[in-house]
Amino acid sequence: SQQGEEDPQALSIQEGENATMNCSYKTSINNLQWYRQNSGRGLVHLILIRSNEREKHSGRLRVTLDTSKKSSSLLITASRAADTASYFCATVPGGSNYKLTFGKGTLLTVNP
């Protein structure tokens, strides 16, 4: 069964604006990861946040995790046209160290 579910399914913004994507999941997790997928390509890992962490930053990316609400958010600040891609959250369920369960993703379009 699907573990992660992203919201919104699609997001269109202008260059320079911030983009926020949300992910909800159903069961306990070891960690939650965010990936980016450009059209026709494989996934690229962005950030991994462990279940005992609340916030992580990487460049223009900020990820938060609320285990009490079973939710996470990915914020991309000062977006660029090159950020146009699909963004997926993936969870590693508690008791499993390696198997990822992906959501359906958010398609982000950044207009120049």
Add this chain to the structure above:
Amino acid sequence: EADIYQTPRYLVIGTGKKITLECSQTMGHDKMYWYQQDPGMELHLIHYSYGVNSTEKGDLSSESTVSRIRTEHFPLTLESARPSHTSQYLCASSPGGSNQPQHFGDGTRLSIL
């Protein structure tokens, strides 16, 4: 980007053919994975391996089979392709230890006529 390679990138082939999708990684990762992804949809794990001679079926039932006789190589085989096998197949690997990200290849887009 990660050193994980999939060939072919695109394959269009007729029903009933035997197909092998290749996946190789040069990072020495113990763990390797195959995912199936339909356009605009999530990835579904169909096979994984924790090391040489170790293979397991994933969460999504698949008629494909895999083998892992070398650490760097994890091919996926369809003995008799059908139109329902049309999809994108993504290979990934990760190092040992918990809390490690997966590294993905660019995928094989398979179309069965």
